[in-house]
Amino acid sequence: MTKSLDEIISERKSIRKFKQSLIDKQIVESIIESARLAPSAVNFQPWKFYICQSEEAKQVVRESYPREWFNAAPLYIIVCGNHEQSWKRPCDGKDHLDIDIAIAVEHMVLKITELELGTCWVCNFNPQIIKDRLKLSENMEPVVLLPVGYPENSEPDPRNKKRKSLEEITTWI
Numbered sequence: 586m587t588k589s590l591d592e593i594i595s596e597r598k599s600i601r602k603f604k605q606s607l608i609d610k611q612i613v614e615s616i617i618e619s620a621r622l623a624p625s626a627v628n629f630q631p632w633k634f635y636i637c638q639s640e641e642a643k644q645v646v647r648e649s650y651p652r653e654w655f656n657a658a659p660l661y662i663i664v665c666g667n668h669e670q671s672w673k674r675p676c677d678g679k680d681h682l683d684i685d686i687a688i689a690v691e692h693m694v695l696k697i698t699e700l701e702l703g704t705c706w707v708c709n710f711n712p713q714i715i716k717d718r719l720k721l722s723e724n725m726e727p728v729v730l731l732p733v734g735y736p737e738n739s740e741p742d743p744r745n746k747k748r749k750s751l752e753e754i755t756t757w758i
């Protein structure tokens with residue numbers, strides 16, 4: 586049965602414990618497809634997705650974010666943004682790369698949740714390690730890492746999401 590968007594949004598949570606089972610290529614492609622369809626400023630699509638499945642590539646990603654839980658993921662997606670391709674707002678030059686990348690990433694995160702896989706946004710990594718080892722061009726910035734795998738613990742999360750209230754974050758004007 587297909588899940589509603591509301592269900593997917595409320596089911597999504599950061600997963601930091603993975604089973605070792607590999608993920609079918611078609612499933613990985615359906616995740617990337619959800620990013621491919623994301624909106625971007627002026628439709629410039631300034632992104633590139635590196636799917637790390639070889640031990641060599643995984644090693645590089647793990648070195649950039651050395652955490653025990655992160656090492657256990659069976660697959661990683663490195664989401665890169667190309668500063669040569671991103672839209673810069675004419676009035677002040679603001680680079681919209683991070684916004685475009687964030688939308689594409691959250692599309693993938695929601696798709697991953699729908700597929701009953703798990704992931705966690707990771708930005709606290711060392712991008713230089715990835716740039717150097719994967720020989721990325723100067724304009725190509727690794728922005729987000731997504732470890733992807735089947736969640737080890739599929740029990741419902743007992744923790745209530747700690748979130749600000751609607752009143753706190755909204756002003757009707």
Ligand SMILES: Cc1cc2nc3c(=O)[nH]c(=O)nc-3n(C[C@H](O)[C@H](O)[C@H](O)COP(=O)(O)O)c2cc1C
Binds near residue numbers: 708
């Ligand atoms: C932009 C961004 C960067 C993040 N970077 C990291 C990270 O480097 N490491 C990590 O363990 N979690 C990271 N997270 C996950 C957040 O800690 C998590 O989303 C937040 O605590 C809310 O929990 P939830 O995702 O389970 O709802 C990041 C999330 C976002 C949106």
